[in-house]
Amino acid sequence: MAETMTKEVKEKEELEWFGPKERKLITDPLNDDNPVTVQILGVCSALAVTTMVKPALIMAVSVTLVTGFSNLVISLMRNGIPKQIRMIVQLVVIAFLVTVVEQVLKAYSYPVWKQLSVFIGLIITNCIVMGRLEAYAMANPPWRSFLDGIGNGAGYGFILIVISVIREFFGRGAILGFKILGATDEFLLNTTKHWWLSWYQPNGLMVLPASAIFLVGIIIWIQRARNPKLVDVS
């Protein structure tokens, strides 16, 4: 363990709680370094859980928690993890955390667990979690790693919510289950009374995963066009 101690000395630069560097860790993944649109990670689950806003919201919160805490744990362990089996160790930590959360959820909020059980498994395989462990937590101190995890989870969740709002709105004429567009009288708003709400026929394509990949593409396009830092200078 002696050789690992020397590394620690290098990191003795000022470590603040919420200095400019720390704040950047949270804000960067929201735009300039977004895990979905810039790093192109976690696209698979962004297609799967964005048909409606509610599961997307829950997925966003759970992924943020898992990236945050797995980053923290791996960062604490980073000096002892043998390089040759680091990926296996990372996976064990992620799977462990997710399983514990799932078990607790099942015990205290069974209906929610019932609804989410498929998605919970998806968190383990989410590439953002492992991507951040490899790229950040293995080489950085715990608090910063934790912030990086939270930031990246939030960046992912932000894209998830944007896509799911668009898909639920145009695909079902609703947001969070409340019908806004299209003829119906079964929800809070009786849309049949207003011609400007009832003319819309929900677009079935928006419910299918294919529409999400188009939306991700469009978001990437808009972001690259507007953000000068992402312009390819080569």
Place this chain on the structure above:
Amino acid sequence: MYSNRYITIYTLIMTLVVSVVLAFTVTGLKPFHDEAEAIFKKRDILGAIEGQLPKKLADMSDEEVLSLFDSKVEQVVIDAKGKKQEGVKAESVDMAAEEKKPEAARQYPLFIFNGEQGKIYLTSVRGNGLWDKIWAYVAIKDDLNTIVGAAFGHVGETPGLGAEIKDNPNFPKQFEGKQLLNDQGDYVSVKVVKGGAKDPLHEVDGISGATITSVGVSEMMVRGLEVYLPYLQAQKK
């Protein structure tokens, strides 16, 4: 570089710690899981007679569901011949396990709800959907013929298609007022048909795009309810 010895010991300790902690969490939370599951099942069962309950099921707390179940619901277990079994509670009968037994040895749970409009018999049926098992609780009025409600469940039918049996309240609603027996008193049950139900007492509309799930429901309604007939007939006198 780490030595092989370090890696082996590291792996051993890590797996040991993780498995011990996980084992403790799972066994420690087991009673909570069982309780939550039991409440969930009771909610499911009462879902078939939601109209007869004092208030909406979603507005009831877990305690209210349990006390309603304890005070109003009588639990009976019947065998394959329709005889009442002594000493067993219906909620302890696991339909999935019964299915694996030979037909003659199976037990069937029956919940009898003592409501304001007389007894309601809550039968439990199980069958095959497209991907996995489907099941339902079918509520039969005290004329022992008319269905007053049904609540469906499934393991993994396609959302938006087969899963509509549970997600779309209009599907179970169709079963209300349907009858098990025809005018001659023969058992016909309720069938799910394609392209518009014609018989107002014994047919309901299927779900478009979910033919196999619809056929599964149809078969489940015919075969599943049949086993309760002898018991229900015996109640008639």
